[in-house]
Amino acid sequence: MAFRLLNSRLVQAQVVPGQRLFSQRGAMIAYTGDVSFTPSITGGQGGVMGMIGRRVAGEATPLMTVEGNGSVMFGHGGHHVHVIELSGETLYVEADRLLAFDGSLQQGTMFMGSQGGVMGMVRGQVTGQGLFTTTLSGHGAVAVMAHGGFIELPIHPGRPVHVDPQAYVAHRGDVRNKLSTALGWREFVGRGSGEAFQLELSGNGTVYVQASEEKL
Amino acid sequence: MRGLSQRPGRSLTFRSVAQFRLQGSKVLAVDMTGDAVKAKNGSMVAYEGDMTFKKMTGGGDGLRGMVTRRLTGEQMTVMEVKGHGTCYFADRASEINLVSLTGETLYVEASNLLCTEATLRTGTSFTGLRGASQGNGLFTTTVEGTGQAALLSDGTAIVLRVTPQTPLSVDPGAYIAHTGRLRQHFQSGVNFRTFLGEGSGEAFQIRFEGDGLVYVQPSERTTFGGDV
Amino acid sequence: MNGPVIHDAQTLPVNDNVNPYAFSVDLNGQWFLQKGKMVAYFGQIAFHGIGHGPLDRIIQASFHSPLHAQDWVVAEGHGRMVLADRAFDVNSYDLEEGNLTVRSGNLLAFEPSLALKQSIIPGFVTLIGTGKFVAASNGPVVFAEPPIRVDPQALVGWADCPSPCHHYDHQYMRGVLGGVRMLTGFGGASGEEHQFEFVGAGTVLLQSSERLMEERPTGTPPDEAGVPQGGTPSTTANQPSTPRLPGQLGDLQRRFGL
Incomplete structure (x- = not known):
C-alpha cells in the first residue's frame, strides 16, 4: 500500500479489498474503479471511547473511510503534500494537516502538556491548535499537507531546532518539545511578532516545517 | 560584516560571511557565523544554533530613516537576526528570489523584500506615479551596496532585461523590483473601450526604458491600473 | 549560487512556459486574452476591448456569445507577451481539428484560429478548431x-x-x-x-485541488424550453461564487474585494 505523489499537490493511492484508508473529508479529487467513501463517525479507530477521547481532545477532524478496489487521487485546498513513510515509529501531527493515511496505522491523541509541562500548554495556546496532537504509529504511509513547500530538518542530540509555532507541521522520532522565548524577546512584546515564542525540539528525530506562518 | 575570512578550509575571499541559499523555492536558509542579516519581521520559520532577534525601527536606518519612512509612508518592519548557525526564513509561501548586488542599486517594493545582508544599505526613494497606482505610496525601498538580497514574489519571478532597443511594458501589479539605469513612466495610450463602457481607463502600464533588469511576478496585486 | 535566468526580448520562450506560472506568447498578429492576465510585454502591442471598432469581423468568427465578450481583450501587434494569473499554474494546449470544454474561469487566452462557444454545461466554454490556448489551474x-x-x-x-x-x-x-x-x-x-x-x-x-478558480460569466443562454439554465445566470451552476448581477461593478468590484 503506497501513496504516489502525482505532483506537489496531488497524491494517488491504490485501494485494494481488505485494506482501508482514512482521508480528510472532501479531499477526494477523482477515482477510478469501485471505491466507496464513508464518513467515519468515530474519526478513525477506537470506537465510542476513541470518539469521546477525540471530542475531549478537540482533535475531531472529520475523516472518511475509503474502501474498495481502485485508485483514488487526493488533494486539498491546493496545499503542498508530503508523504511520510513510517516503519514502527510515531508521527506527531496536528489532525487538520492529515490528508490521508493507511488504515493500518495506530491512531492516538497525545496531551502535549505531558511533554512540555506548562510550556507545552502555552504551545497549544500559541498555535491555536489545542493542547492535544494526533499520533500515528506503526507501519504505513501518511500524506501530510502544508501551506507552501516543506522543509525537513534533522534533530540531533545536543543540536536542538527552534521552530516558529505557526510554521510547525509535524515531527517524528524521540523528540522532546518545549516552548522557549528568543533572546531579546522583550523587543517584540506588544509588537505582535511571531518570533516572541519558539518551539524548541530536541532529541533525535525529524521536524517538518512549512514555508509559511499561516495555519491551514 | 565584511572582511577577510580567515577560517581554515576556506579560501580568502573579500565578501560578507552570511551565506544565502534556497531550500526549495519558498524557504531561504542563511548560514551565519556570528554576523547579522536584516529580515522582514516575523519571517523566521526555524533555526539551528544560537540566534538573537532584535526589532529595528525605521527599517534599520536609524532615526533619520524612521523619520523618512514616517513621512514617506513606505512601511517596513525589519528585524536583525544575529548568531551562529542556520536560520530559515519564509513568508506566506511566497517564492523567494536571490539577487546579488555588486555596487548597484536595487529598487524594490518594501513588501517584497524578505532579507538583506548587513552589508547592504536600505533607504527610500521617490518613484513618481507608479507607487500611487499600487496604493503603496509614492516611495519605494532602495537597497545599495555589495551582497545578497532575497525578494518575495507571488509565483516564481521572471527577470526581464531591458535594452535601449527593447523597452518593456509591465503591469503595475506584477512589478516587484528593478536594477540598472532605467527610466519609467506611465503608459496609458492603450485603445481600450468595451461596448458596455465597463472597465475603461484601466489600461495603465509602466514602461521601462534604458538599460537594466526588471523583476516581474506571475500575479497581480490589486491595482488601479493594469486590467489588460 | 546560480543566478536567476534572465530573459530579454529575444530569449523569452516562443509560445511556451517561462516557468510553471507564466506563459510567453510570440505575438505576430492577434490573440484573445482574458482581461488582466498580461503581466509584461516587449514590442509593439496594442490592446483593444472587444465588441467595437475594426475588429468586429474577427470577433464574429471567434466569439459566439456576445455576452461574455466584455471580459476579453484582443492583443494585436508584434512582440513577446507574458501571461499569468494570480500565480496559478498555467499550461498551453494544442487542438488539432478538435474540441475541448473548459471551465470558463480557467481559460486565459487563445489563438483566433479557435472558436469559443458557450457549452451546454453551465459555467463551461468549448473551444473548437485548430490552434493553441492557455489555461490556468489551481495546482x-x-x-x-x-x-x-x-x-x-x-x-x-x-x-x-x-x-x-x-x-x-x-x-x-x-x-x-x-x-x-x-x-x-x-x-x-x-x-x-x-x-x-x-x-x-x-x-x-x-x-x-478542489478549490475552484473564480468563475467568469459565460453569458446567458436564450430562455427557451429545453435549454439548460436558459434565462438564468450560468454562474450559479454549483458554484459558491456569486453571479454578476445588474448594477454591480464586476471586475472592478472583484479587484477591490467589495
Whole structure:
C-alpha cells in the first residue's frame, strides 16, 4: 500500500479489498474503479471511547473511510503534500494537516502538556491548535499537507531546532518539545511578532516545517 | 560584516560571511557565523544554533530613516537576526528570489523584500506615479551596496532585461523590483473601450526604458491600473 | 549560487512556459486574452476591448456569445507577451481539428484560429478548431482517461468524450449510515456523495485541488424550453461564487474585494 505523489499537490493511492484508508473529508479529487467513501463517525479507530477521547481532545477532524478496489487521487485546498513513510515509529501531527493515511496505522491523541509541562500548554495556546496532537504509529504511509513547500530538518542530540509555532507541521522520532522565548524577546512584546515564542525540539528525530506562518 | 575570512578550509575571499541559499523555492536558509542579516519581521520559520532577534525601527536606518519612512509612508518592519548557525526564513509561501548586488542599486517594493545582508544599505526613494497606482505610496525601498538580497514574489519571478532597443511594458501589479539605469513612466495610450463602457481607463502600464533588469511576478496585486 | 535566468526580448520562450506560472506568447498578429492576465510585454502591442471598432469581423468568427465578450481583450501587434494569473499554474494546449470544454474561469487566452462557444454545461466554454490556448489551474493539471469519477470542484475540462454526467453514491445515500444521518443528523456526509462521471474515449483534465478558480460569466443562454439554465445566470451552476448581477461593478468590484 503506497501513496504516489502525482505532483506537489496531488497524491494517488491504490485501494485494494481488505485494506482501508482514512482521508480528510472532501479531499477526494477523482477515482477510478469501485471505491466507496464513508464518513467515519468515530474519526478513525477506537470506537465510542476513541470518539469521546477525540471530542475531549478537540482533535475531531472529520475523516472518511475509503474502501474498495481502485485508485483514488487526493488533494486539498491546493496545499503542498508530503508523504511520510513510517516503519514502527510515531508521527506527531496536528489532525487538520492529515490528508490521508493507511488504515493500518495506530491512531492516538497525545496531551502535549505531558511533554512540555506548562510550556507545552502555552504551545497549544500559541498555535491555536489545542493542547492535544494526533499520533500515528506503526507501519504505513501518511500524506501530510502544508501551506507552501516543506522543509525537513534533522534533530540531533545536543543540536536542538527552534521552530516558529505557526510554521510547525509535524515531527517524528524521540523528540522532546518545549516552548522557549528568543533572546531579546522583550523587543517584540506588544509588537505582535511571531518570533516572541519558539518551539524548541530536541532529541533525535525529524521536524517538518512549512514555508509559511499561516495555519491551514 | 565584511572582511577577510580567515577560517581554515576556506579560501580568502573579500565578501560578507552570511551565506544565502534556497531550500526549495519558498524557504531561504542563511548560514551565519556570528554576523547579522536584516529580515522582514516575523519571517523566521526555524533555526539551528544560537540566534538573537532584535526589532529595528525605521527599517534599520536609524532615526533619520524612521523619520523618512514616517513621512514617506513606505512601511517596513525589519528585524536583525544575529548568531551562529542556520536560520530559515519564509513568508506566506511566497517564492523567494536571490539577487546579488555588486555596487548597484536595487529598487524594490518594501513588501517584497524578505532579507538583506548587513552589508547592504536600505533607504527610500521617490518613484513618481507608479507607487500611487499600487496604493503603496509614492516611495519605494532602495537597497545599495555589495551582497545578497532575497525578494518575495507571488509565483516564481521572471527577470526581464531591458535594452535601449527593447523597452518593456509591465503591469503595475506584477512589478516587484528593478536594477540598472532605467527610466519609467506611465503608459496609458492603450485603445481600450468595451461596448458596455465597463472597465475603461484601466489600461495603465509602466514602461521601462534604458538599460537594466526588471523583476516581474506571475500575479497581480490589486491595482488601479493594469486590467489588460 | 546560480543566478536567476534572465530573459530579454529575444530569449523569452516562443509560445511556451517561462516557468510553471507564466506563459510567453510570440505575438505576430492577434490573440484573445482574458482581461488582466498580461503581466509584461516587449514590442509593439496594442490592446483593444472587444465588441467595437475594426475588429468586429474577427470577433464574429471567434466569439459566439456576445455576452461574455466584455471580459476579453484582443492583443494585436508584434512582440513577446507574458501571461499569468494570480500565480496559478498555467499550461498551453494544442487542438488539432478538435474540441475541448473548459471551465470558463480557467481559460486565459487563445489563438483566433479557435472558436469559443458557450457549452451546454453551465459555467463551461468549448473551444473548437485548430490552434493553441492557455489555461490556468489551481495546482498542476493531471490528465486522466475515462472511465473516471471526478470531484466537481476539481474538474478543469475535458476533450472529446461527450458524456459528462452526474454520479451519486446511492449505497451511501440509501444505506444504513445515510439513514442514521437522516434520523439523527449525526455522522455527517463524507463530502463525496456526488461526482462527475466520464466514460468513453477522451481525456479528462483535473486540477490538483478542489478549490475552484473564480468563475467568469459565460453569458446567458436564450430562455427557451429545453435549454439548460436558459434565462438564468450560468454562474450559479454549483458554484459558491456569486453571479454578476445588474448594477454591480464586476471586475472592478472583484479587484477591490467589495
